Amino acid sequence: MAEPEGxxxxxxxxxxxxxxxxxxxxxxxxSIRNVSKTYDPDGANVKAVxxxxxxxxxxxxxxxxxxxxxxxxxxxxxxxxxxxxxxxxIYLDDQLLCSKTRKAEPGADRIVVFQNGALFPWxxxxxxxxxxxxxxxxxxxxxxxAAAAELLGQFGLSEIIHNYPxxxxxxxxxxxxxxxxxxxxxxxLLLDEPFRAMDALTKSVMHxxxxxxxxxxxxxxxxxxHDLEEAIFLADKVVVSTTRPxxxxxxxxxxxxxxxxxxxxxxxxYRELKMEAIDAVHEEALKAFExxxxxxx
Amino acid sequence: xxxxxxxxxxxxxxNTSVSSxxxxxxxxxxxxxxxxxxxxxxxxxxxxxxxxxxxxYFKLPRFEKLPGPAIVLKEWVSHDPIYGTSIYTPExxxxxxxxxxxxxxxxxxxxxxxxxLGLFMGWKKTFKDYxxxxxxxxxxxxxxxxxxxxxxxxPGRELAIIYLTFLASxxxxxxxxxxxVESIDEVYFRAARCLGFKPHHVFFRVxxxxxxxxxxTGLQISMGVAWFSLVAGEMLAxxxxxxxxxxxxxxxxxYPVIVIAMITLGFIGWTSSAAIRFVGSLLMKWKxxxxx
Numbered sequence: 172m173a174e175p176e177g178x179x180x181x182x183x184x185x186x187x188x189x190x191x192x193x194x195x196x197x198x199x200x201x202s203i204r205n206v207s208k209t210y211d212p213d214g215a216n217v218k219a220v221x222x223x224x225x226x227x228x229x230x231x232x233x234x235x236x237x238x239x240x241x242x243x244x245x246x247x248x249x250x251x252x253x254x255x256x257x258x259x260x261i262y263l264d265d266q267l268l269c270s271k272t273r274k275a276e277p278g279a280d281r282i283v284v285f286q287n288g289a290l291f292p293w294x295x296x297x298x299x300x301x302x303x304x305x306x307x308x309x310x311x312x313x314x315x316x317a318a319a320a321e322l323l324g325q326f327g328l329s330e331i332i333h334n335y336p337x338x339x340x341x342x343x344x345x346x347x348x349x350x351x352x353x354x355x356x357x358x359x360l361l362l363d364e365p366f367r368a369m370d371a372l373t374k375s376v377m378h379x380x381x382x383x384x385x386x387x388x389x390x391x392x393x394x395x396x397h398d399l400e401e402a403i404f405l406a407d408k409v410v411v412s413t414t415r416p417x418x419x420x421x422x423x424x425x426x427x428x429x430x431x432x433x434x435x436x437x438x439x440x441y442r443e444l445k446m447e448a449i450d451a452v453h454e455e456a457l458k459a460f461e462x463x464x465x466x467x468x
Numbered sequence: 469x470x471x472x473x474x475x476x477x478x479x480x481x482x483n484t485s486v487s488s489x490x491x492x493x494x495x496x497x498x499x500x501x502x503x504x505x506x507x508x509x510x511x512x513x514x515x516x517x518x519x520x521x522x523x524x525y526f527k528l529p530r531f532e533k534l535p536g537p538a539i540v541l542k543e544w545v546s547h548d549p550i551y552g553t554s555i556y557t558p559e560x561x562x563x564x565x566x567x568x569x570x571x572x573x574x575x576x577x578x579x580x581x582x583x584x585l586g587l588f589m590g591w592k593k594t595f596k597d598y599x600x601x602x603x604x605x606x607x608x609x610x611x612x613x614x615x616x617x618x619x620x621x622x623p624g625r626e627l628a629i630i631y632l633t634f635l636a637s638x639x640x641x642x643x644x645x646x647x648x649v650e651s652i653d654e655v656y657f658r659a660a661r662c663l664g665f666k667p668h669h670v671f672f673r674v675x676x677x678x679x680x681x682x683x684x685t686g687l688q689i690s691m692g693v694a695w696f697s698l699v700a701g702e703m704l705a706x707x708x709x710x711x712x713x714x715x716x717x718x719x720x721x722x723y724p725v726i727v728i729a730m731i732t733l734g735f736i737g738w739t740s741s742a743a744i745r746f747v748g749s750l751l752m753k754w755k756x757x758x759x760x
Contacts, residue, residue: 277658289656291656293754307664
């Protein structure tokens with residue numbers, strides 16, 4: 172079994188457990204230092220990210236908000252190892268991950284949950300979850316199956332382990348995908364607008380679910396969205412990015428207590444934080460809108 | 469926790485096997501209760517009726533020389549056929565078997581060579597850059613244009629016919645497999661790398677299953693063009709086979725036999741395509757169940 176015993180137990184989803192019982196973060200500090208990224212399609216020199224610096228502590232839930240297409244995903248792709256960067260450096264636990272001359276290799280220590288989902292449609296839920304540990308050589312197929320069945324049970328997904336992704340709902344698929352990431356015990360979980368295409372109800376269930384996973388595991392989370400309420404409800408730190416090229420406009424420390432539930436949404440502090448974020452984002456949204464208008468004109 | 473999981477495991481597996489048989493029964497019932505089968509029979513009857521009226525009843529110009537359905541059917545099921553070919557004569561089955569065996573050899577060879585080649589071309593871009601232009605130049609050449617070279621290349625007619633049949637299948641299979649690999653969404657490759665897949669894992673766990681739907685479309689096309697080339701080859705240089713039978717009957721003025729061989733070809737072609745679809749649905753359970 173790849174997972175240390177007790178590192179992920181969601182058998183108490185009511186949220187009544189205390190935060191102290193959560194497993195403390197051990198690794199997963201990300202340092203983004205003066206990172207820029209310029210795309211050069213046909214010599215057009217499009218600057219996607221401009222001199223971004225950001226520290227994300229180990230076990231911190233960091234949400235980046237900004238207008239659509241502002242370059243947030245570029246940053247995530249650089250950490251995941253899908254893209255190179257043009258200048259600056261990114262460190263993971265003080266080890267150089269990528270720089271101008273070095274592209275990060277994708278690996279199981281930084282697992283991405285994709286915008287439209289990336290469960291392999293040709294594998295059942297169980298086969299999807301075990302493929303990480305099996306190909307990494309961490310455990311045999313049999314052990315991985317037992318571990319995965321247990322994990323999926325804790326995630327409330329035992330009923331569907333032999334179904335194919337095409338047969339289950341989008342919310343279920345996303346939960347399976349998070350389970351597939353967690354079973355490899357990554358240092359960082361990278362989520363690229365994972366709940367974007369969901370209806371409000373499914374989305375709120377997914378928020379609670381993700382918070383439960385986070386409270387239990389304390390993985391570093393790098394989460395991208397353009398939904399402000401989602402950002403504040405989930406995050407320890409909300410990073411407001413400017414419109415393209417992405418620069419960091421404002422960092423809002425969210426001091427709402429954990430574990431959180433929906434009661435938080437009715438507190439005065441939540442409203443204050445939301446106003447603060449709206450102020451910062453609105454200006455950028457206007458700029459993005461106007462830029463879009465110009466492009467279309 | 470563990471025993472519960474084991475128990476639910478078994479139940480799930482049982483459910484799955486029951487549901488795939490149940491699914492076939494359910495679909496058959498649905499099909500029978502729809503208007504489709506009756507429309508199909510009506511269409512078939514209308515076609516045969518038109519054929520009969522044109523050729524045997526009214527004897528329309530251009531149609532008068534063609535064998536009508538009644539003549540063909542009578543010959544086909546006759547114990548003592550006028551032209552020597554019916555379901556009771558061993559020659560009929562020798563022709564079928566010869567053709568079928570040639571197609572199978574060519575098809576298997578084309579699949580065994582074409583699928584790996586296509587997979588590799590899709591997977592390694594450099595390899596594709598080397599090979600794709602050659603494939604694209606050779607592919608549009610009609611199979612009949614290959615006949616002289618095929619005869620020069622191979623000793624005997626048998627191998628030349630199989631070679632022609634193989635060529636047609638091979639191009640269809642390779643190209644569709646290549647398209648299949650290229651149709652796989654980039655996100656699956658990214659997810660695979662995130663999960664620590666090594667290149668050979670990517671090949672066996674992403675490239676092959678991801679390309680399967682296109683591969684099977686390719687195999688169906690490949691089977692179709694195999695029959696096409698085979699009949700062309702047999703007409704030119706055969707000693708047995710349905711293509712030979714058609715051409716020989718034409719020369720010997722045994723017109724009903726031509727139609728018997730044609731209908732036989734149609735039926736075998738349809739059966740072989742259905743067989744490929746069936747194997748495909750066994751290998752791609754996820755597709756079958758997504759549709760359900």
